[in-house]
Amino acid sequence: MRRIACNTTLGACLFSMVGLAGAANLSADLHRAWSVPRAAEFADASARLTPAIAALCAASEEAESAMRIARRQWLDVLTPWERLSAVAIGPVLERRAQRQIDFMPTRPRLIEKAIQDEPTDAAAMELVGTPAKGLPALEWLLWVKPIQPDSKACRYALQVADEIAREAKALAAAPVVASDDATLIGELVNQWVGGLERLRWANMEMPARIALTNARPAEFPRAASGAAAAGWVAQWRSLRELATDTSIPVSLDALLRQRGADSTAEALAQAVRRADAAMHDLDTVDLPRLLEAAQLLAALKRLVEEQVAPALGVNIGFSDADGD
Amino acid sequence: MRMRNRRDFLIGLAAIFAAPAWASAHVGGSTRLAAAWRTAGGYQVGILQAAGGRLAVSAAIDVPTRAHALLREPGGTLLAIARRPGDWLLRWDEDGRPLAWRWIEPQRAFTGHVISDGNTLYVAETDLDSGAGLIGVRDAKTLEKRAEWPTHGIDPHQLVWDAGHPGALIVANGGVPTRPESGRVKVDLDRMDSSLVRIDATSGELLGQWRLDDRRLSLRHLAWNGRLLGIALQAEHAVASDKTAAPVLAVFDGDSLRPITSPQPLAGYGGDIAPVGSGFAVSCPRAQGVALFAADASWQGWMPLTEACALAAAPDQIWVGGRLQALALKATTPWNRWAVPGIRLDNHWISLA
Numbered sequence: 001m002r003r004i005a006c007n008t009t010l011g012a013c014l015f016s017m018v019g020l021a022g023a024a025n026l027s028a029d030l031h032r033a034w035s036v037p038r039a040a041e042f043a044d045a046s047a048r049l050t051p052a053i054a055a056l057c058a059a060s061e062e063a064e065s066a067m068r069i070a071r072r073q074w075l076d077v078l079t080p081w082e083r084l085s086a087v088a089i090g091p092v093l094e095r096r097a098q099r100q101i102d103f104m105p106t107r108p109r110l111i112e113k114a115i116q117d118e119p120t121d122a123a124a125m126e127l128v129g130t131p132a133k134g135l136p137a138l139e140w141l142l143w144v145k146p147i148q149p150d151s152k153a154c155r156y157a158l159q160v161a162d163e164i165a166r167e168a169k170a171l172a173a174a175p176v177v178a179s180d181d182a183t184l185i186g187e188l189v190n191q192w193v194g195g196l197e198r199l200r201w202a203n204m205e206m207p208a209r210i211a212l213t214n215a216r217p218a219e220f221p222r223a224a225s226g227a228a229a230a231g232w233v234a235q236w237r238s239l240r241e242l243a244t245d246t247s248i249p250v251s252l253d254a255l256l257r258q259r260g261a262d263s264t265a266e267a268l269a270q271a272v273r274r275a276d277a278a279m280h281d282l283d284t285v286d287l288p289r290l291l292e293a294a295q296l297l298a299a300l301k302r303l304v305e306e307q308v309a310p311a312l313g314v315n316i317g318f319s320d321a322d323g324d
Numbered sequence: 325m326r327m328r329n330r331r332d333f334l335i336g337l338a339a340i341f342a343a344p345a346w347a348s349a350h351v352g353g354s355t356r357l358a359a360a361w362r363t364a365g366g367y368q369v370g371i372l373q374a375a376g377g378r379l380a381v382s383a384a385i386d387v388p389t390r391a392h393a394l395l396r397e398p399g400g401t402l403l404a405i406a407r408r409p410g411d412w413l414l415r416w417d418e419d420g421r422p423l424a425w426r427w428i429e430p431q432r433a434f435t436g437h438v439i440s441d442g443n444t445l446y447v448a449e450t451d452l453d454s455g456a457g458l459i460g461v462r463d464a465k466t467l468e469k470r471a472e473w474p475t476h477g478i479d480p481h482q483l484v485w486d487a488g489h490p491g492a493l494i495v496a497n498g499g500v501p502t503r504p505e506s507g508r509v510k511v512d513l514d515r516m517d518s519s520l521v522r523i524d525a526t527s528g529e530l531l532g533q534w535r536l537d538d539r540r541l542s543l544r545h546l547a548w549n550g551r552l553l554g555i556a557l558q559a560e561h562a563v564a565s566d567k568t569a570a571p572v573l574a575v576f577d578g579d580s581l582r583p584i585t586s587p588q589p590l591a592g593y594g595g596d597i598a599p600v601g602s603g604f605a606v607s608c609p610r611a612q613g614v615a616l617f618a619a620d621a622s623w624q625g626w627m628p629l630t631e632a633c634a635l636a637a638a639p640d641q642i643w644v645g646g647r648l649q650a651l652a653l654k655a656t657t658p659w660n661r662w663a664v665p666g667i668r669l670d671n672h673w674i675s676l677a
Contacts, residue, residue: 201388202409206388209425210427213427302366324407
């Protein structure tokens with residue numbers, strides 16, 4: 001097995017020597033061009049979150065300003081996180097980072113309990129369940145029940161921010177387990193489809209449909225911070241780049257063209273362009289327009305499942321749906 | 325011994341069908357099936373009507389994600405339930421009118437099957453936090469959840485009433501570990517733990533649990549024939565040859581559970597199961613056909629059909645749904661192949677005849 005070790009601060013990778021007999025090129029390319037810079041961006045932003053929360057906790061007369069800065073910093077962490085986790089591959093998948101950092105919906109009751117338990121370090125935070133930690137918990141502490149300086153809640157928020165920064169650093173430093181090309185492509189395609197479906201269904205369409213069938217306002221993820229639409233944009237950008245960006249040597253487009261499947265690559269590019277146009281300037285109020293965009297994402301998903309995956313030798317067709 | 329041709333299959337079918345009264349009925353005539361499918365435009369549930377050599381869509385409802393199993397309720401309404409992602413339950417009618425949507429609670433997922441006693445729905449669900457299998461106990465009228473009971477396993481799939489123990493449920497815990505974030509990518513298959521459990525339907529108490537010796541066989545779909553429960557299996561072996569040769573049927577007599585071998589490889593994937601006469605039919609979409617087994621679980625025959633999966637037991641025949649065609653199988657009389665134009669059926673359908 002070959003491992004790719006990455007330096008957190010520099011976002012650079014060193015390649016260890018135990019390899020897969022030359023079969024790990026795509027894996028190395030994907031992680032060098034995609035996972036490593038995304039993880040480095042997330043780690044850099046997360047490192048600035050803890051000082052912002054600490055300043056809020058220590059604020060006396062400038063608490064409002066400190067809160068604005070802390071919220072801004074949370075939003076600055078969100079974008080690189082959405083970018084990194086939009087397609088859960090490599091260390092994000094191996095470390096179950098989505099669950100560790102982005103457990104939704106957060107559990108206010110468990111947050112309140114954790115605040116009373118007053119964890120003071122990483123070891124104590126290990127005993128706090130994931131539903132009370134991560135970015136959604138911090139969003140709740142910053143927007144829903146805003147923390148006050150010099151309070152138990154503020155000290156807990158500091159621990160939550162610290163833990164996010166630790167996990168971000170670990171993600172950026174994580175050795176990437178190199179895999180053979182077929183396995184890598186299979187994981188990439190499956191996780192890309194999974195990421196698209198998470199954006200299309202869980203984050204956009206399902207909340208909209210629940211709102212429409214129950215005649216109540218939609219409850220999108222990140223609604224408290226007002227960052228729902230920003231989250232969609234960041235996720236979509238990653239999905240789009242991993243599909244068709246020519247600067248990424250392991251994009252779906254590049255993989256298709258390497259195999260001579262140019263017509264499928266063209267069809268993918270067209271479907272991505274249509275979805276891209278629909279994803280511009282979405283908001284959480286215009287639900288019909290949001291559902292139109294979701295339809296185009298669904299069409300893109302079908303195309304990847306039915307044309308792109310077979311062209312890349314990946315089985316995700318109906319009759320291969322294991323466990324049904 | 326293999327039986328691949330039509331004549332051999334008919335002999336096998338005749339051997340396991342008992343009553344001849346239906347033999348003169350027109351094959352497939354006036355049959356309607358409730359099904360879930362996918363079109364070029366997305367997912368739907370609806371009604372298929374057999375007429376003129378084809379199954380035509382007579383009613384359809386767009387659904388946001390894939391639907392899996394269907395259930396006809398005592399009052400004639402229908403339920404369709406989502407799987408992967410399992411977020412919704414839909415009550416609808418045969419005219420294609422949605423009557424009620426129920427969305428799953430946070431950190432829960434429907435796993436695709438539901439049964440009803442008229443007052444209460446028992447729904448297979450998963451706790452997304454822990455991965456634990458649950459029976460969601462819901463008010464049949466409002467679809468609201470009343471209680472949750474553990475299935476004492478993971479990856480619960482189909483559940484049925486226990487024919488041998490009135491008031492009890494049988495649940496197939498598929499046992500395949502999955503994570504919300506890894507979608508179709510399976511993890512930790514060494515931790516597979518599939519089981520059949522008997523659950524008291526009033527208290528949720530565990531009354532019994534059975535496992536196969538081969539822990540890489542996932543128990544998934546269930547059908548009774550008298551007091552014998554047939555279970556369609558799906559193999560998860562790491563070695564391809566083990567998977568290909570794996571059995572697709574197990575039987576449970578109320579006390580013991582055993583796998584049934586077949587004389588030909590069936591790709592280790594049973595997609596659906598239905599009682600046929602005194603035996604069972606198991607669809608095998610990866611082997612592209614339907615396997616027939618007799619009441620004593622002995623092999624009776626094989627009918628090729630591309631992507632054969634959905635099975636619907638009707639009083640005098642079984643309907644088999646495939647990729648482009650469906651079969652209405654009857655003993656002694658010729659069966660028809662019905663075109664299934666423009667749609668791709670999901671794993672299950674039910675007869676409304």
